[in-house]
Structures are given as structure tokens and as C-alpha cells.
Amino acid sequence: MSEHVLAVHPEPDLVQLLTPEGQRVEHPDYPLDITDDEISALYRDLVLVRRIDTEAIALQRQGELGLWASLLGQEAAQIGSGRALKGHDMAFPTYREHGVAWCRGVDPLTLLGLFRGTNLGGFDPREHNFNLYTIVIGAQTLHAAGYAMGVVRDGAVGTGDPQRDTAVLAFFGDGASSQGDVNEAFVWAGAGNLPVVFFCQNNQWAISEPVTTQSRVPLFQRASGFGFAGVRVDGNDVLACLAVTRKALDHARNAQGPTLIEAFTYRMNPHTTNDDTRRYRLGSEVETWKLKDPIERVRAYLTRVAGFDHTFFEKVEEEAKALAEHVRSGCRALPDPTPESVFDNVHVTMSDELREQRSEFVDFVSEVSA
Amino acid sequence: MSEHVLAVHPEPDLVQLLTPEGQRVEHPDYPLDITDDEISALYRDLVLVRRIDTEAIALQRQGELGLWASLLGQEAAQIGSGRALKGHDMAFPTYREHGVAWCRGVDPLTLLGLFRGTNLGGFDPREHNFNLYTIVIGAQTLHAAGYAMGVVRDGAVGTGDPQRDTAVLAFFGDGASSQGDVNEAFVWAGAGNLPVVFFCQNNQWAISEPVTTQSRVPLFQRASGFGFAGVRVDGNDVLACLAVTRKALDHARNAQGPTLIEAFTYRMNPHTTNDDTRRYRLGSEVETWKLKDPIERVRAYLTRVAGFDHTFFEKVEEEAKALAEHVRSGCRALPDPTPESVFDNVHVTMSDELREQRSEFVDFVSEVSA
Amino acid sequence: MSAPAATTNNWTMAKALNEGMRKSMELDPKVVIMGEDVGKLGGVFRITDGLQKDFGEDRVIDTPLAESAIIGTAVGLAIRGYRPVCEIQFDGFVFPGFDQIVSQVAKFHNRSAGLVKMPITIRIPSGGGIGAVEHHSESVETYFAHTAGLKVVACSTPSDAYWMIQEAIADDDPVIFIEPKRLYHAARADIEAAPTPLYEARIVRPGQHVTVAGYGPTMSTLLESAKAAAEDGIELEVIDLRSVSPLDMPTVVESVRRTGRLIVVHEAPQSFGVGAEIAARVTEQAFYSLEAPVLRVTGYDTPYPPSRLEHEWLPNLDRVLDAVDKIMEY
Amino acid sequence: MSAPAATTNNWTMAKALNEGMRKSMELDPKVVIMGEDVGKLGGVFRITDGLQKDFGEDRVIDTPLAESAIIGTAVGLAIRGYRPVCEIQFDGFVFPGFDQIVSQVAKFHNRSAGLVKMPITIRIPSGGGIGAVEHHSESVETYFAHTAGLKVVACSTPSDAYWMIQEAIADDDPVIFIEPKRLYHAARADIEAAPTPLYEARIVRPGQHVTVAGYGPTMSTLLESAKAAAEDGIELEVIDLRSVSPLDMPTVVESVRRTGRLIVVHEAPQSFGVGAEIAARVTEQAFYSLEAPVLRVTGYDTPYPPSRLEHEWLPNLDRVLDAVDKIMEY
Ligand SMILES: Cc1ncc(C[n+]2csc(CCOP(=O)(O)OP(=O)(O)O)c2C)c(N)n1
Numbered sequence A, B: 001m002s003e004h005v006l007a008v009h010p011e012p013d014l015v016q017l018l019t020p021e022g023q024r025v026e027h028p029d030y031p032l033d034i035t036d037d038e039i040s041a042l043y044r045d046l047v048l049v050r051r052i053d054t055e056a057i058a059l060q061r062q063g064e065l066g067l068w069a070s071l072l073g074q075e076a077a078q079i080g081s082g083r084a085l086k087g088h089d090m091a092f093p094t095y096r097e098h099g100v101a102w103c104r105g106v107d108p109l110t111l112l113g114l115f116r117g118t119n120l121g122g123f124d125p126r127e128h129n130f131n132l133y134t135i136v137i138g139a140q141t142l143h144a145a146g147y148a149m150g151v152v153r154d155g156a157v158g159t160g161d162p163q164r165d166t167a168v169l170a171f172f173g174d175g176a177s178s179q180g181d182v183n184e185a186f187v188w189a190g191a192g193n194l195p196v197v198f199f200c201q202n203n204q205w206a207i208s209e210p211v212t213t214q215s216r217v218p219l220f221q222r223a224s225g226f227g228f229a230g231v232r233v234d235g236n237d238v239l240a241c242l243a244v245t246r247k248a249l250d251h252a253r254n255a256q257g258p259t260l261i262e263a264f265t266y267r268m269n270p271h272t273t274n275d276d277t278r279r280y281r282l283g284s285e286v287e288t289w290k291l292k293d294p295i296e297r298v299r300a301y302l303t304r305v306a307g308f309d310h311t312f313f314e315k316v317e318e319e320a321k322a323l324a325e326h327v328r329s330g331c332r333a334l335p336d337p338t339p340e341s342v343f344d345n346v347h348v349t350m351s352d353e354l355r356e357q358r359s360e361f362v363d364f365v366s367e368v369s370a
Numbered sequence C, D: 001m002s003a004p005a006a007t008t009n010n011w012t013m014a015k016a017l018n019e020g021m022r023k024s025m026e027l028d029p030k031v032v033i034m035g036e037d038v039g040k041l042g043g044v045f046r047i048t049d050g051l052q053k054d055f056g057e058d059r060v061i062d063t064p065l066a067e068s069a070i071i072g073t074a075v076g077l078a079i080r081g082y083r084p085v086c087e088i089q090f091d092g093f094v095f096p097g098f099d100q101i102v103s104q105v106a107k108f109h110n111r112s113a114g115l116v117k118m119p120i121t122i123r124i125p126s127g128g129g130i131g132a133v134e135h136h137s138e139s140v141e142t143y144f145a146h147t148a149g150l151k152v153v154a155c156s157t158p159s160d161a162y163w164m165i166q167e168a169i170a171d172d173d174p175v176i177f178i179e180p181k182r183l184y185h186a187a188r189a190d191i192e193a194a195p196t197p198l199y200e201a202r203i204v205r206p207g208q209h210v211t212v213a214g215y216g217p218t219m220s221t222l223l224e225s226a227k228a229a230a231e232d233g234i235e236l237e238v239i240d241l242r243s244v245s246p247l248d249m250p251t252v253v254e255s256v257r258r259t260g261r262l263i264v265v266h267e268a269p270q271s272f273g274v275g276a277e278i279a280a281r282v283t284e285q286a287f288y289s290l291e292a293p294v295l296r297v298t299g300y301d302t303p304y305p306p307s308r309l310e311h312e313w314l315p316n317l318d319r320v321l322d323a324v325d326k327i328m329e330y
């Protein structure tokens, strides 16, 4: 058990292990065995991914990126869930899981190509067991279910061998919960008892639509009708997200089937850098959520309870600065793709007809630029 | 209340008002105020739609129909739900709801064109407030949700005026419950509090797949996660189906939102006349369900409890014979469509290019047949 | 339909579409707009801006996030007598609704033996050139043009946008309405006093040497190309097809009979695209008039490229002029 | 891939497909079959008959009823290293899975910069002529041929069926595999000892007057037509395209250079169909060889008709011969 835990849990329907004020609380179903050093590592994650996000927004403003989907406010949900994964587990993100990517060891620069327009993803999902960003809402939940089917067929669940048993973590948003694909993924997972955990970041908004447009009941309840458990967690509480996801992933690895986790959080920024929130939501709502900031509460805990002093925070700040510089200069240095590369990788084996189009195109481009 | 009701309900999770042995039972949530004459009218319905089905199968064997999807075993589910509708309510069937069509006043011959290959439906859904058969699994549930949106926009719910308040009844199967469309229909109905009742005939099979392929938990439970009630009813009990659907439709008409009804029943025949059940299910299963026959229990009740004698049953049998003759001779007399009719009704306004194709086709057909 | 007030000139295409829909909603209380973010936000492109405020949440409906349901519920609304206008947020997101479009919307009228109409308009902001991420720059018209029962049109000017959207909504048949998103705010223009019939092509610049036909997003490129070619003494006759299905072949064929040469331009991939159909028909209908085969300047047979490469990939001035040179060499 | 045992000759197409899949499963343990009713039932057409019994429920998977998920989970399985073969029960039911096919299956390899393969085969029993109800007789190949990243092939003989299904499964790219359902049990034939490469067309009957090209379900009609025409002294050169995308244009163009005339035949609606693409390409590549425009004998631009009318509606002997007369008059 952690070193400083309060006895009472404030809100039974929302799993919380760290209050906005930075107090540790206990939840009977989700004991979390964590040291203060481990908590400080999570703090570092939170700060660093927020800095990646800040830099990316700035790069978009400077015209270096075409678009950016900010994770501001959702750091705890992403770091908590991301850190619950084991290396050989597999994660299927949407387009906003920069924090999860971070936990998987993906260089932030790898994520930028899509937003800069230099590639369409362009990395191997198996390198860090982190799938390509998926923009078509909900599609990736089926990929996760299918991957989990593969895991089962590989005999990589329920063996008791921690190096072998594998879980799959599928991310999606509150808006996505309405898509047929997501519900079909629930069908497959439930009927097939698949080792997949569905992690819904309910950030209260799908672009301009409040979550009430999608559902009049809490989203975590959706799971039970498909035959598995649903749980709502304080999505701004990194400890709770870690504990709940860890348990669900363990469950999955042990062949005990899927779980739906609804991380109750908030999208502090506009939907993307293209969006204008003034048209649809009140600044006061944002202010309320500021009080629940996912980083502040950890900082408060570390300072007031665990006794971390400024040297620690300064060190993290240094790291953040270095990371920011890496993102900034790395982004600018991202190579433009060569025109003819649009013909690469359409197929594994290029057809003759495409080869012809390619050579016409190459001739044409060199002619024009000549 | 009905005249002869037992006090005890045998199975609390499955609403039943008439046992397979023909005994009336009560359910606290579904009191049914029905006379024996009304029950005898339901008996007539059951017998007549079974006869329509029998004749259609025979017509298929004789080559008069290309295909038939038998309702055998599901008569009670269809008559119970169909008779719960008011004239101005709207029903959205699959391809198997011949019994519901009957309740809506649709001439069985109207249904045959699709199976005979003389048309693709070819009737006006608004004539009897009964939609065209829909073969693409689940698609009609969204049409039902959309129609219900229209009902709401017309101010035809919750007015308290029984001539005005309107409900929509959407049919689908156990297999269909896995389709994205059906779950999206649940999303729309739940979020929009739409006046739609989803009536799932769980006949235990989707062609060769048992319902356990679709879900490991009872289907009626699917509703709660979308924010509305689900109930399982004995689908072979016409009284229970009537009572449960009536209540749900009332609910909808009163602007109290949707309900999912799972009618637990059995597909006694092959999926369609093309299917071969020997490959995937045991005859003994069918035998077990024979004991729960939807007609026998009503007959037993009428004879043993309500005292109906052979004159009544003979009269119904006479009617059935006449109906069979109507179906037989009517089917054979169904006119073949004219070849050029394939160009009719592609659009409301035929384009010039299609007009050209049509005239080429007409020339060609007359040339060939000349 | 009705003409705009005199003060309404000099509109962007975005404004023209908005005003067109407003007119349709005023004239017919059965017109409802539905889609993701079409309400308070006015759509991600603001095309429905202000409509929910003025017509209410019952007529401008922010739907849950699922395209199959947006289309499927439109079918139900149509059966109930409504005239739905569905917004698909971006071209690439029409596919989850594809089944409902091709198996239900396109066929319902036919299946009901003509007894039920499907007056559904499906608006799709389409095409590339705006530097967007994947799935946001697709050209999907061919899929729908190949589907019997649908009509497919594309506007290319504010005036057409204003009129065509009203005509599409008023049409009793389902219409796929292609909106070239990169032209939404491209140029302001006056609105003509009366519409050109929806399914007619229009010669937007006469010329005697080569006919060049396109629609929607590529029209500005074609007009530029015509100007550039004219400087070299080659007069392009530029046709805005306006309707992809049905195709106004008489206008195209008449032009090709005069010029003897045709280039078709579109952003969608070349193979099995709109250009192929026009080439096939023109060759059949004007075989002896053709001095050269019909050439196509189109997107390549690849996924839409990352945005840094889209301008090379898309049909552009250079590619059109190159095709002009090529076709003149025959 | 491997050749059948000597005793395995004289197979129906259904049997050939079944045996082909069996071979693929034997050779590669990563091959899994999934779809509705493919297990105990062996599929509604019995094409997977006995495979679940022999390879187990883990490799021949009866899925819940949802096409988007059948395809979407295949993508996930492919990422995990599997080689899924998805059965779509009937052509008309591929559309709920359309989004996953065009936005995920077709693009994944490209999006991953070539790092992930999508060796998915999507089998679609296709086309009409079996007296079925609506949605059971569609020809959907064009939608996929227009989608970059997919390959589309169609078998027309038991031997091709046997070999092509193995080649498709072995291909590292996603393949839409069109099975002409009305030929499943039409005729038995011997299996050739070695395959023709998957993406090559084949001249199945030489002739000097008119080239007639088709694929899949229409091939038997074309061969009949050739016999009938020969009686009138007109020799048709019949080409089985076999692959719709990519198209083997060299074979077609070489033939047209000799005959000067081409008729393309398919069941899918004419407009924006496969015939249009072939017409456009042939006209471009063999402009001066053509004595006549390329003619098309296809389904009409209507929904597939009720079955009592399908034989008039479908390309049939009379319609092909009529086109032959017409093209010879040029
Ligand atoms: C199929 C599809 N439809 C529409 C969109 C456009 N779109 C992108 S993000 C978004 C909202 C998603 O909301 P949510 O699922 O809550 O995720 P969040 O952005 O809040 O993280 C929409 C509608 C899309 N990407 N895919």
C-alpha cells in the first residue's frame, strides 16, 4: 500500500484515489500499491506530455503543423491507463492519445507527421505495441477486438505466465460510444470473452456536442448489457486511472474477459486547433474543471504529503524544457516526403498500371520543376 | 381482469400469463384485462397466420415462390405484439413478420410478391402503417427510430389524446442484435427518448448460429446501458406478448420513451425454405419446444377453462381453409411484372439517360420475343 | 425555391449554401437538417450557421455520432413525410453510412413501387486542397454515381450553391450533394436571379479547340487553365457538368462534336472514376468526331496523400495544360 | 499453394473453392476463416463445408452477425500476424462493412508506410441469376475497384477458383474475391496442374472479328455467344479478365489491336462500371486501331430487378449478339 492513504472514499460511483486537493483516498475494489517515488514518476509523465501538447499547439500556430488535437485535461486518464500496460500488451489509440504514446515509448516526433502532413501515420504499430492513430471514429475498437482474437488464438491469455499473457487496450471518446463499430466491438468482446479493455475518455464533448447528446445514462453502464463490467473512474486522477486499468488488464490477461472503463474527464482545449468553443460552451464550465486539474493534485500530494521539494520539480521542469526543444526542432526538421512516394506502399506489390502512373507522375514533376 | 387467472407466477424473469398447459397466471407488472372472447379472437389469429405460413411453404415447394421465411413457432410473439398496436401506430418488420402483417390488415398476397420475385415489396407502408419487409439485417430499426423522430416532431406523443399519440414498433431478431445499426437505433432511441418499442424475437437461431454466438447474456439486458427498460417475455404466450407490448407502446405514446422487449421463442422451421437444420441443430431441441407451442396452450385454455366447444374450433378451421385457398389461388394469379417496369420508379423523375436505356430495352425485348 | 433579396449579392459559397437552406426551410416546414455539430456550432464549416437558432432544435438536429443512423433515421423521417437534409461532416466519414445510402435510400422508392418518396439530400463537404489530415479530402462521388436510384450533383460557384441546394432539397429523389470544401470561402460572387436546372451542364467558357469538362472543386483550375491556354492560342471550351448522375451528355457531346477533343478532370482516383464513364459515352456517341481519345486528368490510383503532397497529386494547372498539349498532338 | 491430388479432378466451383481454402489452411497456420454461418453449416453455399470440423473453431469462426466487425476484426487479426479470409454471406451485405474495407483494409498498409501488411481476402458470393430476393444478386466489384489499395478478382471456372483463392490468400495485399454464385454448382471441370498468375487475363477463345471481355458470372454467356456468332461466321475473341483491379490491359489491348472491336460485359449497372474504365483505357491505348467505339453489355442503371425479370435484365446471349451485330455495323 501507498504510504499516505485516507480511509474514506468520497464518491462510491466514481473511483477516485487522489482528490483534487491532493489527498489519497482508498477504494475497496481498487487498492493501489504504489510508492511515492512511483507517484513522482507519474507526475513527471503528466508534466512532460502536457509540455508536448503545449509545444504542438504552438507549432500549429506557427504553421508547422496543419492541425493538433490537444490532450489538455486528459493527461491523467492517458498516463494512468498507459502506465498500466505491459510492454507486450497492445494499445489502440484515437487521434488524441499522445500521453499513451508517451507511455509506450513512442517519440513524440513520430506522432507529428500525421498532423504536419508529411505522412499518414507512418510507423509500425508493433514496434511499441501502439497502433496508428485512427481518425475514423470508433474503427479502432474493432481492430482491438480482432487483435484480441489473435491473442486468444496465440494462446496468450490465462496461462498464468506474466511474460505471455497479453491484454489489449482500446481507446475511444464519449462521442464514439454512439458508433455502430464501437457497439459491435462490445458484442465481439462480450460474446468472445476477449482480453480487451475499452477505455472511454468521456471528456464531456464530441466537438460541440455535450455527452448528453449521445446518452442520457452514464456511459460505463453500456457494458453490462453486453455481458461485461463497466466502471467509472475519475479521469483526472492518475492513480485511480492506473489502478482501475491495471485491474481490468489483469482481468483480461487472466482470460476473465473485457471491461469498459469510463474515465470521467474534461477536454480543456478546443476539439482541435480548428475549433472555436465559444460557440457552444461556457467559460465557467472550463473554470470549474480547472479546479480538478490532473497535475495540480499530484503536485499537491507530492509537496504537502510526500514532502518532495523544489529540486524535484525543477528537475522535471528542466526535462520538460528539453523535451519541448526536441519537439520544436525535431518537428521543423521532419523531412518532406518525396512526391513519388505517394505511389509507394499502395500495395505490397505495385501493379504495372500503378507503376505507369508513377512514372508519368515522376516525369511530370521533374518537367514542371525543371 | 380476465375471467380465469391463477395467482402464482412461475418464472419471475420471463413474463408469462398463460402456461404451456393453458393455465392463466398473473404477473404483478403486467395485468391483462381480457375477455375469453378476446382470447378466442387471438386464437383465430394464431391459427390463420400459421395456415398462411403452411400454404406459403407449400407454394415454395411447388415452385410458385422462390423462397419463404417461415414464422412457425413465432405466431404468439407476432400476434401478441401486432394486436397491441393501434391503427395509427407504425410497425417496421423484418422479413418474417407475416403474423404482424396479418394484424395490420395486410392481405397475405401482398407479402408474396417479394418471395415470388414479381416485385421488391411493392406496397405503400402507410396504407396499413406496416413498413416494407427489410432484408438487410437491422436496417429497419433505424428507420423506426427516424419515424419516431417524425412522430415527436409532429407533436404526436404525450398529448393524452389516444387518437393522436403514436408509437412505433421495430422488429428484429436475436442475430440482428449484433449489428451496428440496431445498437445505433438504441442510442438514438435512448438519447432522444423516442416513442419506439424494440421487439426482438429471440428465436434462438440466426440461420445456423445459436443465440450464444451473439451474446453470453440475455438480450433484453442490452437496453439498460442505453437508458431504457428491457423485459423478457414468453414469446410463445400470446397473452404475455400482448400485455408487455401494450404497456411498452403506451409508455412510448405517453412520451416515456423506448422499451426493448425480448420475446423468448423458437424458430420451429428451417431459417428459410433454403436452409437445412440437420447440419447444426438437434431434433430433440425442436421436440422440447413443441411442448411450448403457442397455439396449443390457447386451445387448451379455451377448451378446458373457458369452455369453448368444437363449433368454435371448426369455424376457425373453415376460415383457415378459405384463407389457404385465397393464398394458393391468389399466389398463382399474381401477375408477372412487365419487363420494362424495371425502369419505373428508379427515380420519381426519370432521367433522360435512363429513358434511353429503357427504350433500347423495350425495343430489344420486343425484337427478341418477335 | 426563391430568389435572394437584392441585398444578398456578393456571397461566399458557404453563405450561399446557408441562405439556400434557410429558404428551403422557410418554404417547407417538413425540411429538417441533421448531422454532427450542425446546431450550435453551425457545422465544422459553419454552413448551417444560425439555422438552429432560427428554426429550433426540432428542425436543426445535432445527432449522436453515427453516420449509419443519420442516414437510417432520415429514411424513417422520409417515410413519415419529412424532407431530411443530412450533413456528413467530411467526405471520408460517409462510409459508415454507406449501407443505408445504397441499400435503403437509393432503393426505397423503387421497392415501394413508387409509392414512397425519399426526398433526402445528403450534403458532403468534399475533395482536397485544404491541408487536412487523412479521411478529410476524399472524393466519393463515383461510388454514388454507380448506384442506381441516387442523383449526384456538385456545385462550383456561390450562385449554383444557392440554387442547387434548394433544387436538391425540393427534388423528390435522393440527392448526393457534393460541396467542394476548398471553395467554401474562396471567392464571393453574385447570385443569379434564377436557377439553371439542376441536372444540366453549363458551358462556362466557350472555345473551339478542346473541350474540358469537370465539376465542383476542379472548376477554378479549369478556368485558370483556359486562360493560360488561350495565351498560347488554344481555346478551351470549359464545361461545368454540375450533375455527375445523371450526366448531361447532350451538352458534352455537342461540344465535342465541335472541338473533336475532350479532357475530363476530377479529383477522385482515375480508375473506375467519372472520367471513365464520360470517356466511354462520348466515344460511343461521337465516335467519328473524335480527333483524339478522351484524356483524363484526375487523382491518381492511390490513397489521398499526406497534405504536403496534395498539390502535386491533385489535378492542377500544369497537369491540365500538359493534357491539353498531349491531346493537341493527336 | 499446391496442386490437387490426381483424384481431385472433375470438381464444381464450390468444391474447388473449398479445396483451395483447405490447402491454404494446411500450408499456413495463420490463415483463419471467419463469417456468418461458415462453421457447422459450412456457409449458406457450403463453400466452407467441413473446414471447421477439420481445422477447429479457432480457425473457422462463426462470428456474430455484423459485417463491419467481421472486417474490422480481420484488420486487428492482420496486425497480430494472421491472414484472415472473410466470407460475406451475399454481395448486398458487404455494405455494412464498407467503411472498414475502404478506410481501413485498403489504406492500412499505406498509412503504416508499408510496415504492416493487410493480407485479408474478402470472399463475396456475387451476381444474379439464381432467382433470389433483393440484396442477394448485386454486383459490387466496381466500388472496390475504384478504391485504391484493394485488388479485385473474379473466378469463372473451377480450376481458376481452386488456384485463385489460394493465390488471393497468399497475396500480402487485400483482395476482394468475387465468386459468381450461380456458377458454384453449374459445371464440373478438371483442375489445371498449375495456376495462371492471379492478375493476368486469359484469352479463353481466340477469334479475329470482335474482342469480347468479361469476368466471373458472365463468362459462360460469352462463350455461348461466341459459339452462336461463329455460326454466323463472326469469330469472337473471348477474354476472361480474371482481375478487375489491376486490369491486365496489355492482353486486352493486344487483342483489340487485332480485332479493332471490343465489347465489355458485366452484370453491374452500366454507368460508372467496369466497362467504362476498360472503354476509356482501350480507347486511349489503341485509338487508331478501333473500328468502332467500345460497346458495353451490362446490367441497366436500375436496382437489381425482382427475380422474374432478372434474365431479361442481365446480360444474356441475345443482348451480347445484338451488340456484336451493332459493333460490326461500324
Ligand atoms: C466516422 C467519423 N465521423 C465523424 C468524424 C469527425 N469527428 C472527428 S472527432 C469527432 C468527435 C469525437 O468525439 P469523441 O468521440 O468524444 O472524442 P474526442 O474528440 O472528444 O476525444 C468527430 C465528429 C470522424 N472523425 N469520423
Ligand SMILES: Cc1ncc(C[n+]2csc(CCOP(=O)(O)OP(=O)(O)O)c2C)c(N)n1
Binding pocket: B096, B135, B136, B137, B172, B173, B174, B175, B176, B177, B203, B205, B206, B207, B267, B271, D036, D065, D067, D089, D093, D096
Ligand atoms: C446485413 C446482412 N447480413 C447478412 C444477412 C443474411 N442473413 C439473412 S437472415 C440472417 C440471420 C438473421 O438472424 P436473426 O436476426 O436472429 O433473425 P431470424 O432470421 O432468426 O428471424 C442472416 C445472416 C442479411 N440479410 N443482412
Ligand SMILES: [Mg+2]
Binding pocket: A173, A174, A175, A201, A202, A203, A204, A205, A206, A207
Ligand atoms: Mg469527447
Ligand SMILES: [Mg+2]
Binding pocket: B173, B174, B175, B201, B202, B203, B204, B205, B206, B207
Ligand atoms: Mg433469430
